[in-house]
Amino acid sequence: MSTQKLLVACGTVLICATYMLSNISYACACKRKTTGYYLQMGEVQTTAIRISNQPGITQSLTGVSADPAAGRKTIISRKSGNCLACHKINKLSDQPFQGDVGPTLNRIANRYTEGQLRQILVDSRKYFPKTSMPPFYTKSGMLRVRKKYQGKTILTAQQVEDVLAFLKTLK
Numbered sequence: 001m002s003t004q005k006l007l008v009a010c011g012t013v014l015i016c017a018t019y020m021l022s023n024i025s026y027a028c029a030c031k032r033k034t035t036g037y038y039l040q041m042g043e044v045q046t047t048a049i050r051i052s053n054q055p056g057i058t059q060s061l062t063g064v065s066a067d068p069a070a071g072r073k074t075i076i077s078r079k080s081g082n083c084l085a086c087h088k089i090n091k092l093s094d095q096p097f098q099g100d101v102g103p104t105l106n107r108i109a110n111r112y113t114e115g116q117l118r119q120i121l122v123d124s125r126k127y128f129p130k131t132s133m134p135p136f137y138t139k140s141g142m143l144r145v146r147k148k149y150q151g152k153t154i155l156t157a158q159q160v161e162d163v164l165a166f167l168k169t170l171k
Contacts, residue, residue: 051112051116051127054116054119054126054127055113055115055116056112056113056114056115056116056117056118056119056120057115057118057119057122058114058115058118060161061118061122061137061157061158061160061161062157062158062161064158064161066158066161066162066164066165067162067165068162068165068166068168068169069166070158070159070162070165071159071161071162071163071164071165071166071167072092072166074155074159074162074163074166075089075092075163075166076092076095080154080155080159081136081155081159081163083105083163084097084098084099085097085099085101086099086100086101086102086132086133087099087101087102087103087104087105088100088104088105088106089104089105089106089170090104090106091106091169091170101132102132102133105167105170106170107170107171108167108170109167109168109169109170109171110171114164114168117164117167117168118160118161118164120133121136121137121155121160121163121164122135122136122137122138122160123135123136123137123138123141125141134154135154136153136154136155136159136160137153137154137155137156137157137160138153139151139152139153
């Protein structure tokens with residue numbers, strides 16, 4: 001075998017080994033985001049177990065009844081909720097381009113209480129400090145907010161309650 005062929009073969013083996021090792025370390029360090037699992041101190045737990053002792057926001061933000069149909073509209077709206085940019089919901093299979101960045105919202109009402117879901121919508125950073133999900137109903141702790149959006153929330157209190165009403169149907 002010529003030296004050139006030997007170098008090519010060694011290079012190929014080195015590239016394949018590096019790729020395989022990087023995938024192994026990635027697989028060991030992380031779980032798929034859509035599973036609802038996270039790694040903490042070497043133990044894998046569901047996020048539902050992690051926050052099970054935290055009641056969240058138990059009181060309605062509005063005190064009036066919520067509309068699941070209006071919540072559905074907010075969830076699929078690309079201008080307000082935009083939930084489907086990151087999450088997948090099988091019940092909304094008629095909606096294209098559902099995301100897989102965040103966990104699936106299928107059966108979310110079985111995993112969290114109403115108060116916990118409301119807290120996640122209002123400001124999920126309370127439960128998930130490193131989340132990329134925006135806080136939909138808070139004005140504090142925001143970074144790099146454009147002037148025209150400062151002091152405003154993404155959703156109104158009624159929209160949060162409507163989205164929550166729709167999420168409660170996902171069992």
